[in-house]
Amino acid sequence: MVFTSGVLIHISPDNINRVLDEIYRCTKEYIWGLEYYADEYTEINYRGNDNLLWKTNFSKLYLDRFPELELVKEEKFKYLNNDNVDVMFLLRKKK
Template identity: 90%
Template sequence: MRDNLQENTWSGQFGKDYTDRCTFGPEELNGFYISEYGISRLDMNNSFLSGLGVENKRVLEVGCNVGNQLRMLQNMGFSNLYGIELQQYAVEKAKSLTKGINIIQGVGDDIPFKDGYFDMVFTSGVLIHISPDNINRVLDEIYRCTNEYIWGLEYFADDYTEVKYRGNNDLLWKTNFSKLYLDRYPGLELVKEEKFKYLNNDNVDIMFLLRKKK
């Protein structure tokens, strides 16, 4: 195992507990989003993805856990889905819950696919768990692997801010991840972004869609 606090934590019992706590079918996932934001994940997805024409193209989720988001996309008609997940327990559980989705074990800073292999690469609540010391390596891999789109939903803050996560330090950060991408890669342009405030607190998430300039 690599000497990485975040990876070691998520690969162990802490990560297993998260996986057992956060396994949702598509309808359950929609209900969870409605309770958090007042809008379903399906409606969020449609707002950002409708009309892109990527339903039959290769799409990768980095940090897919058990495939909650991939199963949602499959229900929407996406047919060429891949996931990469560092936690072996989650990968095994994902394979028992999914059909026709390619899910492998791996890490976000060393994605085992060739340059531009995917038409869209996305994350959902994953970049927030990458240390600021390692975030650029993960962004570089996501940028390298996509031929066109980068899509994400992550916690938002104007500045990089550490947040204590379930009583632990060094496991969660929030920032403007859309801006991180755009500042690092001049070849990207913003297609769309939208902030979603939580119903029960003052936290905000940002969904963003970026595209490589032609």
């Protein structure tokens, strides 16, 4: 199993496929993630800096890139004090 929590959000959209490829290569069966969520890639200013943090639909990125993956479970968590959303997802390699 490979898991990420607040990791993928710091990978540039230009490099994300290379990272997803390596995560997919390293896992035997499951990929679990907990990341910031948005329907589309959205850049977020991070501690006063640009080009360091993005949110998107990371489980969809995996599923679009690797047809051998299936979504086991996904749950979104809306923040109480604003419109931000986190997503937790579990993917499995089909046998």
